[in-house]
Amino acid sequence: MNMRKTLLGATAMVALAASLAGPLAQAAANEQFFPVLVYRTGPYGPNGVPWANGYVDYLKMINARDGGVNGVKLTWEECETAYATDRGVECYERLKGKGPTGATVVQPLSTGVTFALTEKAPKDKIPLITAGYGRSESADGAVFKWNFPMLGTYWTAADIIVQALSKREGGAGKLKGKTIALVYHDSPYGKEPIAMLEARSKMHGFKFIKLPVTHPGVEQKATWLQVRRERPDYVLLWGWGVMNATALKEAVATAYPLDRMYGVWWSGAEPDVKDVGESAKGYNALAMQYGAGVGKVQQDILKYVYDKNNGTGARDLVGQVLYNRGLYSAMLAVEGVRRSQEQYGKKPMTGEQVRWGLENLNFNDAALKRLGIEGQLRPLRTTCDDHMGSSWARMQTWDGKKWVMHDAWYEADMQIIKPMVREAAAKYAKEHNITPRDCAKEMTSGS
Amino acid sequence: MLYRENGQFKTRYVDDAQIFPIRQDRLFIGAVLLIAFVAVPLLGSDYLLRALLVPFLILALAAIGLNVLVGYCGQISLGTGAFMAVGAYAAFNLMVRLPGMPLLIALVLGGLIAALAGMVFGLPSLRIRGLYLAVATLAAQFFSDWVFAHVPWLTNGSSSGSVTAPQLQVFGFVIDSPIRKYLFCLAILSVLALLVKNLVRGRKGREWMATRDMDVAASVIGISPVRAKLSAFAVSSFIVGIAGALWAFVHLGSWEPAAFNIDLSLKLLFMIIIGGLGSVMGSLFGAAFIVLLPIFLNRLLSFLGLQASTSFISHLELMTFGVLIVLFLIAEPHGMAKLWSTAKNKLRLWPFPH
Numbered sequence: 001m002n003m004r005k006t007l008l009g010a011t012a013m014v015a016l017a018a019s020l021a022g023p024l025a026q027a028a029a030n031e032q033f034f035p036v037l038v039y040r041t042g043p044y045g046p047n048g049v050p051w052a053n054g055y056v057d058y059l060k061m062i063n064a065r066d067g068g069v070n071g072v073k074l075t076w077e078e079c080e081t082a083y084a085t086d087r088g089v090e091c092y093e094r095l096k097g098k099g100p101t102g103a104t105v106v107q108p109l110s111t112g113v114t115f116a117l118t119e120k121a122p123k124d125k126i127p128l129i130t131a132g133y134g135r136s137e138s139a140d141g142a143v144f145k146w147n148f149p150m151l152g153t154y155w156t157a158a159d160i161i162v163q164a165l166s167k168r169e170g171g172a173g174k175l176k177g178k179t180i181a182l183v184y185h186d187s188p189y190g191k192e193p194i195a196m197l198e199a200r201s202k203m204h205g206f207k208f209i210k211l212p213v214t215h216p217g218v219e220q221k222a223t224w225l226q227v228r229r230e231r232p233d234y235v236l237l238w239g240w241g242v243m244n245a246t247a248l249k250e251a252v253a254t255a256y257p258l259d260r261m262y263g264v265w266w267s268g269a270e271p272d273v274k275d276v277g278e279s280a281k282g283y284n285a286l287a288m289q290y291g292a293g294v295g296k297v298q299q300d301i302l303k304y305v306y307d308k309n310n311g312t313g314a315r316d317l318v319g320q321v322l323y324n325r326g327l328y329s330a331m332l333a334v335e336g337v338r339r340s341q342e343q344y345g346k347k348p349m350t351g352e353q354v355r356w357g358l359e360n361l362n363f364n365d366a367a368l369k370r371l372g373i374e375g376q377l378r379p380l381r382t383t384c385d386d387h388m389g390s391s392w393a394r395m396q397t398w399d400g401k402k403w404v405m406h407d408a409w410y411e412a413d414m415q416i417i418k419p420m421v422r423e424a425a426a427k428y429a430k431e432h433n434i435t436p437r438d439c440a441k442e443m444t445s446g447s
Numbered sequence: 448m449l450y451r452e453n454g455q456f457k458t459r460y461v462d463d464a465q466i467f468p469i470r471q472d473r474l475f476i477g478a479v480l481l482i483a484f485v486a487v488p489l490l491g492s493d494y495l496l497r498a499l500l501v502p503f504l505i506l507a508l509a510a511i512g513l514n515v516l517v518g519y520c521g522q523i524s525l526g527t528g529a530f531m532a533v534g535a536y537a538a539f540n541l542m543v544r545l546p547g548m549p550l551l552i553a554l555v556l557g558g559l560i561a562a563l564a565g566m567v568f569g570l571p572s573l574r575i576r577g578l579y580l581a582v583a584t585l586a587a588q589f590f591s592d593w594v595f596a597h598v599p600w601l602t603n604g605s606s607s608g609s610v611t612a613p614q615l616q617v618f619g620f621v622i623d624s625p626i627r628k629y630l631f632c633l634a635i636l637s638v639l640a641l642l643v644k645n646l647v648r649g650r651k652g653r654e655w656m657a658t659r660d661m662d663v664a665a666s667v668i669g670i671s672p673v674r675a676k677l678s679a680f681a682v683s684s685f686i687v688g689i690a691g692a693l694w695a696f697v698h699l700g701s702w703e704p705a706a707f708n709i710d711l712s713l714k715l716l717f718m719i720i721i722g723g724l725g726s727v728m729g730s731l732f733g734a735a736f737i738v739l740l741p742i743f744l745n746r747l748l749s750f751l752g753l754q755a756s757t758s759f760i761s762h763l764e765l766m767t768f769g770v771l772i773v774l775f776l777i778a779e780p781h782g783m784a785k786l787w788s789t790a791k792n793k794l795r796l797w798p799f800p801h
Contacts, residue, residue, distance in 0.1 A: 041765075085699060085706055086502065090742060112703055115609045118698035123623065185595055186701050188609040212596070215705060286568070298700070342723030397490035431543075431611065432577040 005039025006121045014131045032069065032337055032348050033099020034059060034076040034330075035263045037108045039089050043216035044083040044355040046271040046310075047322055052078065053107055057301050060312070062334055064304040067338050070346040073136055075099060078397055081113060083241075089120075094122055105129050105333045111189035111421035121146045126351040127336070127358055132157075132265055132288045137424035138418075141359060141387035142436040144425065148358050148387045150380065154192035155420065156391040156412035157264050158236075160272035163410050164262070164284075164395050165234055176205040179230065180295070182224055183247055184238035186212035193238060193264070199416060207357045209402035217243025218405055221414040226278035237263040237285075244272035258283040265393070287321070288328075289377050291396045291403045294319035296372030297327065323404065324376070331371060336362060357383055380407070384439040393415075430444050450794040483633055488626045499626035499739060504632040507691045507734035510718040511643055511727055512637075512686030517716070518725035519635030519647050520679035523570050523580055526587030527687055527715045529568075532707035533591060534561040534688025535695035536601050542613045543603050550617050554635075554692050561688020562681040569680030573673055576662075586708050595704035610701040612696040628697050635693065639686055644727050646682065650678055656725075657681050721775055723784025732783035736775075741768055 016135035040050035041046055059074045075408075077098065079091035088108050096103045108114055114134040119358045121128045122145065129148045130138070134196055136155040168170040182197060184190030184239075194210060202206035209230060210224045215237055224247075227235060235256065239247050244267045251261055258281035264270070268285020270292070297320045306315050317323060340349045340357030345412070349357070363371070363380040380390040391412035396403045429436055452469045452477050467473045488496070513527050538557030542548050568587040595601055595608070602610050615622040615631075622631050646652050657665035658675040666672050695702045715735055722733020744764040748755050755763075779786050793800070 038757060040756075041761045045758075052757075080757050082761065089699065090498045090502075097494065112609070112705065113609070115701040115703070116699050119611060187705055191608050214592075215708070223661050258515070423648040428611075429611070433614070 002262045003094055005251060017306065021325070022132060029073075029100050030071065030072050030251045030348060031075045031100055033095075033102070033105055034074060035092070035098070036076050036078045036097035037081050037095075037106065037110075037113070038078050039083045039086060039109070041080065042082045042241075044407070045307060047241050047244075047266070047269060048083070048109065048269070049313065050269070050317060050320050050322040051329075053311075053317065053328035054323035055107070055330040057305050057318070057323075058297075058312060058327045058330035058334070060305045061297075061301045064308070066302055069162070069334060070341055071348065072341075072348050073199075074334070079132065082112065083110050084169075084235070085112040085116050086108070089116055092117055095125060099348070101350045102126065104393045105348065105351070106356050107333065109133070109329075111135075111192065112187060115188055118144070124351070125355070127355040129329065129332055129336075130323065130356065131332060133189065136170065137377060137421050139386065139388040139429060140421050140425035140436075141382075141384050142439050143429045144423070145433055146355060146389065148332075148382070148389075150302060150382065150387070150389050150429060151328070152237075152265075152378075152391050152412070153290055153388060154189075155406075155417050156265070156388070157197040157393065158193035158196040159200065159288060159412045159417060160393045161236060161262050161264070161393075162197070162204075163287075163413070164205070165407075167408070171203050175208075177208040178234070179209065179232040179243055180234045180236065181209045181227060181230065181232035182236045182238060183211045183213060183220075183227070184236075185217060185240055186244055188215050189240065189266075192239045193236075195420065197236075199420065201393045203416075213239070213243055213247070215337065216241060218246050219244055220250050224254045224256075225316050227251075227256055228254050228338045233260065234274075237261060237267045239263070239267050239272075247404060248283060252276060252279045262286070262395075265325075268396060268398075268403065270403075271322070272414075278400040280398050283398045284395055285398070285403075287394045287403075288325060289390075289392055289394060290323045290324060290373075290375075291394075291405055292319055292324065295376050296374070297331075297376075298324070298372075300372060301327075320348045322339040328373075331373070332358070332361070335363070335367075335371070346394070358382060359387070361389065363389075374416050384437065384442045450797075452795075461581075466648070467642075467749055480637070484630070487783075488629060490631075493625045496629040501625070501632055502694075502698050503734055503738045504629070504636050504719065505690055505698055506715065506738055507731045508636045508639060508693070508732050509687050509690035509715055510534075510722065510730035511640055512683045512690060513715050514719045514725065514727070514730045515647070515655070515686065516679050516683035518719055518723075519652060519659060520655040520676060520683075521571070522676060523577065523678060523716075524584040524683075524736065525709070525716065526568055526584035526591075528707040528712035529587040529591035529712065530561045530565050530684040530687040530705065531691025532595055533564045533684075534558055534691035535702070535707065536595055536610075537561065537697065538610065538692035539610055539623050540603070540748070541600065550615050550622075554689050557692045558689040559686040561691065562685040565680040565684025565687075566677050569684075572676045572680065577746060581733065581765075585709075588712055592704055592708060595707075606770055607753075609701060612699075613699040615696055622697065624784075626717050627749060632693055632697060635689065639689065640727055643682075643686065646726075648725075649754060653680060683715075707777050717772070721772065723787075726782070726784035728787060729782050729784030732787070734744030736783065740771070744768060 039048035046116045058191040063074050066117050077095055080093055081088040081091050103126050107129045110332055112128050113132055117128055127146050131150045132152050134149045136145035136153040138149050139153055149177055166175050169175055197208050211226055213220050213223050237247050257278055263285035265286045273280045305311050336354045336358040337349050340353040344353045361382045363388055368374050382389040393410055395406040450471050455470055457463045470478035516522050516524050534557040537560040538553045541553045571583040593652055602608055614746055622628055654670045654675040657670055658672055663671050718737045719730055721736050722727025744767050748760055
């Protein structure tokens, strides 16, 4: 009996030691490895799942349709972070060394994890793509060499929402004296837009109130009591996961007019409005260029992945808002690899080589057509100086059953954002003893 | 046979008062330290050191600190996360605002500031005890969550409330590689664990334990409950504060107030309950259980060669972990430290039990 127990214990210990000993060295293969940090559980799971499905489906599609990138097969491994920073860091450490050339890029889909990885990525030479989230000042590629907040940051998002509001009021001058409230997730994610909104509030003379909601955001009674008391002209919603649905329910309960509510692009997907349905009619949200829909690239996924019963999620979820966003995120990573192969040869790329590719991306009209995203994304071009590439966005409105896209395109006002990015990046550089790169020099030398 | 103190005569009081009176124990601890300081850094992969052992060591340190308060002095606290946060932000502010501040001194000062905070929030313990005190310490938790999120001065005016650790340097060594981080945390853990072990064997520790077992009796024999309880809060928060600073600086590198939320406090409480209340060794066991086991469970299926979806794996991880906690507490309510000492007692008689 005792012997058996001892043996059992010893076996368990050996198994534990073996499993924790880390990844074994792998034979060099013609493969490009993508770590996929996801959250399919927890309070943010409903929003994490479609993003993760889109991401993985796109990688699957590239393998099935093109046989990889120029013959280099794509491989990946998912790791559940549950939106927790420490688990995200563990996932990153677990996956960063896998594959013949290590991790290609990391995309954590969490501002908290992004902040933590911003410190680690430069040492490990792994680029960090944060499409539509992350550190706003990391758009400055001269300081943040490894960060790529492509397609927009929270500052551009906040800026564009204010533009949309002034358009609705009939000019920026009309915003004077109005009250705009920000209902935000009380974390780095929710706090990012505050600096921008404060700057705009000074510019236009509107009153700006901050209403924080604590994680995970299921308890918002106090917040909406304040909304009821202050009666702001507009409420901006900066939530994620269950917080969005709860906020909309509370808004309905408070009888706040939903057409005066504007969500960021992370508060404007199907899971957010599903529970509220008809009563959320009129709610507006920002769309990161494109919302829900099935275009050519999504059809390719259906054809090459779902028709072969290889889909990650359910077939009818392909083309949802967050699904598409996951897809674009994967596409940016894959195109980064493709671009770097033009420079370094058609073989698996290291993180450092992919970083060069990401910094020299150029999605012109022809490229958009080739990628099958015509009419979904606008041209994007990254440089050493500008790691964001594009800051266009549109508005969409929930009509009770589906998201309806507005026609107007907005571009963030770089006159306001550039100096703020410069200032914040310079502060970061000073704190971290980083000497900013001289982008003018790098661009002429061509590498 | 192997583990028996026969023939080890103690001829001096000093011999009798050592931490490990049995020679085999001393050899064992020596071997463990040797493995931890030499073999593990040489053989361990970066992943093992950086992603598993560093968080394990830091949380083990915090668990030791909490054990001083809960296990030795009997004051239940749910505010551990808050004291970790105080240590972390205090050390951060010291390093950012006073250029040239050495890391070790910032850590110690951070610990001292956390000790002060601990004493302030420990004041209610003089009037209330047990579960009521636990609720009172919860106030510390919520207060720290709020204050670090809403007082910009404490986060050096960071627009998003998230701050980044400055460069870490000790005696000219930059602590950046996994091995250095591991060794740095291990050294601090070893020193503080030794300190605690000695404290609890001495006069102070006996005061704490007397207070824990029956505070009226303790005050009758001349132990001041005020001093006993507040000193336990201070020592505990000091260690917890240093652990918090390490967690922020060495492990996370960049953090937000949510990194020290109530989840962390509860996790640490579970660690010492599962590991064993009133035992330094138990804190280490408990930390290993809570930090390493979930990751092990998460990776188990892929090591067995089974394919499963990520969500299935993480649900399985949560369920198995919960079941194991329940089973453990049923099998040994006094924690893993008790199992350890039972095993040692059995080993004395092995292979010829009565």
